[in-house]
Amino acid sequence: MTLLLNLIAVLLRAVGVLLGAIADLFGLLHLALGALLARAEEGGDWRTRLVNRVNTPNGQRRLFGVLRVWQPIWVIDQRLIGAYANAGTVLVTRRADVLEVLARERCFPVVYEPRLRRLTGGDNLALGMQESPAYEQTVRILHLVLRWEDVGRLIGPLVQTEASAIVAAAGGRLDVPAELTLPVAARLASGYLGLPLGLSGVGAAELIDWAQIMYWYVFADLGADPKVEERALIAARACRRYLEEAIAARRAAPAAADADDLLGRLLALQASGLVGHLNDQALRNHLLALLINSIAALSKAAVHALDGLLERPRQLAAAATVARGNDLEALGRYLFEALRFNPVQPVLYRRALRDCTIARGTLRARFIPQDSLVFVATLGAMFDPWQVMAPRAFHSDRPRHDYLLWGHGLHACRGRHINRAVLPLLLRPLLAALDLRRSRGRAGQIDYAGTPFPAHLRVAFGRN
Known part of the structure; x- marks a missing residue:
């Protein structure tokens, strides 16, 4: 029975x-x-x-929904992407297959190494490394300097103070990315990484511009736009000079040498000799990698999550009630569920290092030729009805394993615990405001201004 x-x-x-x-x-x-x-x-x-x-998020979800049934592993014998060397294209949309590809690092490594080497002037970063002693060494260093307790002690107070001050001074009208999420993300990068604003004329605007164009170049410039590459390489050179000056300035100031930020910890680790190959160039590269990932992705995630709530008045009202009660964990659940519908990266990219088979032993098993560029649809995986209950519905009480917002496997985001904590802190003051709503017309919709990043989303609150 x-x-x-x-x-x-x-x-x-x-x-x-x-x-x-x-x-x-x-x-x-x-x-x-x-x-x-x-x-x-x-x-x-x-x-x-x-x-x-x-x-668009809606169009992508529909496309992945069709492919999950009729072509869950779509092998295309054509080069559709110019940014990274490949011999063909594969699109994977079923959750089980997405997780398989992301877990099989030896078959499907990340592709980003060539562009990361151009940004650093020759060196690879953890984002572009395969599993190797160099990767393990890099991860070990990151584990030593990125600490869970930083969220409550350093990051949380900074984000909450900055976000609250901005919302309080906004006068009931706010351009969310331009006036809230990007400035706070830049201030967080400066304060937590230990990068002084004002050094050599570098301010928050420069950090934002550098981080966004370098992120665009590595993760979103699939068409290999020469203008994007030119801007990214110019930004990388300027950023490297600034980071080198920041390292030298910190070392030359004994009073600041023991500052409890990532630059201070890296310098202390370097002086201790506990890890090898941590010269000033390696130290600079760690800061460069953290900067690339800390501003653009955080701001985009916050804006997409807020936009998802603004699309759903009932959930927005519930999230506002939670925000006023200061339940950050519950508020985070609303934000992450909204972000599930429009994540920062709907697909991740991997390359077939050799001939491989995905979903072996199933009717959908497919042979993947060597050097294929594999698009791993994490957005599609989060809406797979075979493994996610009621995927089309908004449920703030979903189990955490339903989400693939920060990747999976060897290259899952190292700062994901920070992102989970920062998003509710960043948006709580705005969501707690009375009568939060979109501004009228196009101003109340996300404007990407020809980039992969939200540049404008205007909202009103209170009596305005």
């Missing part, structure tokens, strides 16, 4: 998955029709308009 009931449950779920995929297919057709009919308003080629419409 139990076996029969289980079989019926599986069949019912299969029917639900199929119906969901059909709904997603009709959704894609609706997007295609809209692209055809939007000539007068948007101009341009209809194919470009279609790509732009599919390349």
Whole structure:
């Protein structure tokens, strides 16, 4: 009897998955029709308009929903990406397969090494390393300087103070990325990493610009735009000079030598001799890697999470109530669930180091040729109805393992515990404000200003 009931449950779920995929297919057709009919308003080629419409969170979720059923491991014998060397393209959308690829680092390593070496002037960073002694050494250093207790002792007070002051002075109107999330992220990077603002004329604006263009170059410039590369390499040179000056200035100031920030800890670790190969260039590279990941991704995550709540008035009201009660853990659950619908990186990239097979032993098993660039759809994985309960619904009480917001496996984000803590601290003052709402018209929608990052999202609150 139990076996029969289980079989019926599986069949019912299969029917639900199929119906969901059909709904997603009709959704894609609706997007295609809209692209055809939007000539007068948007101009341009209809194919470009279609790509732009599919390349939205809603369009991506629908595309992945269709592929999960009809082509869960899609092998394309064409080079679609110019940024990294490859011999073809693979798109993986089922959660089990996504986790498999991210866990099989020896078959599917990260691809970022060539561009990271250009940013550092020759060296690789942990973001681009395969499992190796050099990687283990780098991770060991990061574990020694990135400490969990920093969240409550250093990071939390800084973020909360800065965010509260900005919201209090906003007068009921705020451009969220430009006036809140980017400035606070830059201030956090400066204070926690130990990078002095004002040194050699470098301020928060420079840190933001450098971090964003370098992040864009490594993670989002799939078309290999020469203008993006030029800007990124110029920024990297300026950033390296600044970091070298910051290291020298700290070493020359005995009173600041023991400051409890990452630069101070790295210098102390260097002086202790406990780890090898931590010369000034390696120290600079650690700071460069942390800077690349600390500003652009944090601001984008915060804006996307807030935007997701603004789309859902009932959940926004619930999150506001939680924010006023100062329950940061509960507030985080609302933010992470909103971010699930529009994560910072909907796909991650890996390269097949050799011929491999994904999902071996299943009907969907596919052979992956060597040097294929594998798109790992973490967004699709978080909406896989075979392994995520009610994926299309907003549930703030989901188990943590449903989320792939910070990656998975060897290269999961090293600062994910910091991100989980910072997001609610950063957005709590704004969400706690009375009658938070979008500004009218396009001003109240995210404007990326031709970049991968939110540049503007204007909101109002209170009586304004």
